[in-house]
Amino acid sequence: MNPYETDRLLAEYLLFHYGSPEEILPSNAPTGMREAVGFPVRTVAHFTLGNVERGLDLGCAVGRSSYEMARSCGEVTGIDFSRSFVRAAEAIATGPLPYFRKDEGHLHTNLIATLPPDLADGVVHFEAGDAMDLRADLGAFDRVHAANLLCRLPEPRRLLERLASLVKPGGELVLATPCTWLDEYTPPENWPAGGTLEWIESHLAANFDLIRTAEEPFLIRETARKFQWTTSQISLWRRHS
C-alpha cells in the first residue's frame, strides 16, 4: 500500500503542516529541533517577494505550502498522488479538521488542524495527480514549488523534463530535496549518478538559471519521543525569459 494513503502518515503530515510548536515539540527540545518547525512555510519564502498570478505546488501533501503560496498568488493548484492527503487539504478550508497525534503505543492525543486565520481560502484548488504524468492542459505558472518530492518518484527525470513547460518565462521554481534516495520509491538506476544538485542542474540548465541554494531543516514527529530531523536542499531557479 502507498504509505502516503495511511492514517498514520495522514496524522503525521497534518501535525507537520498545521501543528503548533507546543503540539510538535517535547518540552526539553533543543534549539535545533525548534528551528526545524515550520518547514512548509519556510520553503515558500524562498520565492522572490511580490504578487503573481498562478502558483503550482507539486506533491502538496495536506496543503500547507499551497495555502502559503496563496498569500502572493492569485490562484494556486496543489497536486498530490495521495487521495487521502488531497481530501484533507481540501477539508481544512471548510473548517477545523480533527486528527489523532500518536504519543506511544495505544496512547493518542486529539488535536485539531486549522488554517491560520489570515490565510486566503477560495483561491487554492487541490487535485489528485501524478507529478511524472501531469495533465496536458495544466498551463504555465509564475511559481512552481515541489518540496521533498523528487526522491519519492520512481522516475524523477520525467518531472524534471516537464518543468520548462510548467514555468512561465521569467517565472520561478523552488525545489527542495533531502536527497534521501531509497529503492522502495526510486529504482537505484534512476538515482543521480553523482550529487543531486548537479544532476538537477544538468536537466534544468538549458531553460533555467540557478539563482541560489540553501538548506532548510524539517522535523516530523512520529511519537512523543521519536522524531525525524532532516535537512532539505533548496534550489531557486528562474526560467529564461
Ligand SMILES: C[S@@+](CC[C@H](N)C(=O)[O-])C[C@H]1O[C@@H](n2cnc3c(N)ncnc32)[C@H](O)[C@@H]1O
Ligand atoms: C515527503 S512528502 C512531502 C510533502 C510536502 N511537499 C512537504 O514538504 O511536506 C512527498 C509527497 O509527495 C507525494 N507524491 C509521491 N509520489 C507522487 C507523485 N508521483 N505525484 C505527485 N505526488 C506524489 C506524496 O503523496 C507526499 O504527499
